[in-house]
Amino acid sequence: ETGVTQTPRHLVMGMTNKKSLKCEQHLGHNAMYWYKQSAKKPLELMFVYNFKEQTENNSVPSRFSPECPNSSHLFLHLHTLQPEDSALYLCASSQGGDFRQGYGYTFGSGTRLTVV
Amino acid sequence: ELKVEQNPLFLSMQEGKNYTIYCNYSTTSDRLYWYRQDPGKSLESLFVLLSNGAVKQEGRLMASLDTKARLSTLHITAAVHDLSATYFCAVDRYGNKLVFGAGTILRVKS
Numbered sequence: 001e002t003g004v005t006q007t008p009r010h011l012v013m014g015m016t017n018k019k020s021l022k023c024e025q026h027l028g029h030n031a032m033y034w035y036k037q038s039a040k041k042p043l044e045l046m047f048v049y050n051f052k053e054q055t056e057n058n059s060v061p062s063r064f065s066p067e068c069p070n071s072s073h074l075f076l077h078l079h080t081l082q083p084e085d086s087a088l089y090l091c092a093s094s095q096g097g098d099f100r101q102g103y104g105y106t107f108g109s110g111t112r113l114t115v116v
Numbered sequence: 117e118l119k120v121e122q123n124p125l126f127l128s129m130q131e132g133k134n135y136t137i138y139c140n141y142s143t144t145s146d147r148l149y150w151y152r153q154d155p156g157k158s159l160e161s162l163f164v165l166l167s168n169g170a171v172k173q174e175g176r177l178m179a180s181l182d183t184k185a186r187l188s189t190l191h192i193t194a195a196v197h198d199l200s201a202t203y204f205c206a207v208d209r210y211g212n213k214l215v216f217g218a219g220t221i222l223r224v225k226s
Contacts, residue, residue, distance in 0.1 A: 033214075035216075041218075042120075042216050042217060042218040042219065043204065043206075043216035043219075045213065045214065045215070048213060056213060090158065090159070092214075104161065104164060105149070105161070105208075105214055106161075107151075107158045107159040108158060109157065109158040110158055112156075
């Protein structure tokens with residue numbers, strides 16, 4: 001149990017489907033992140049939310065749509081994905097806010113997404 | 117733009133041997149992290165290095181940071197099979213964005 005829970009663990013979806021990934025943290029953190037880990041690329045930061053506000057969108061295609069209803073929950077809504085979007089999607093959380101106050105990032109177990 | 121480079125990307129070593137993984141980053145940073153990832157698993161935090169000259173050790177792993185050279189090293193002493201995993205360094209800028217290296221796949225052979 002890492003304190004950051006992601007569901008589902010595995011997801012297979014067709015290119016015309018709509019699905020959502022969920023992340024929940026129980027650590028009292030104020031910042032949450034989505035990362036993408038592909039087979040042949042470094043971990044890529046996708047989105048950052050600080051205190052529920054999106055502060056970073058790393059040029060992510062619009063077929064990925066994040067949602068952060070509160071500091072404990074983060075969603076990634078998926079629609080009309082491409083096979084190259086198949087990857088491990090990792091959620092993380094951190095203290096956020098003033099960088100001098102805290103540090104340390106906690107990662108969830110990830111969702112293994114396969115687009116067929 | 118902050119860039120993080122690790123080398124080697126793949127390391128095959130014999131049990132009992134020593135080796136070092138290097139992590140270079142391109143701009144001034146506040147913190148440097150080392151993570152371990154086992155196949156199909158999430159990232160496990162190993163070390164957080166906060167200042168120039170910082171050295172941390174846990175078991176057979178020792179990490180150090182030279183902020184002037186923008187270099188961190190992860191030294192493996194007397195490797196054992198259980199250390200086989202992928203190791204990532206990551207750099208934190210402004211406290212709310214981690215940029216990762218490509219990772220080093222470590223295989224320890226008996």
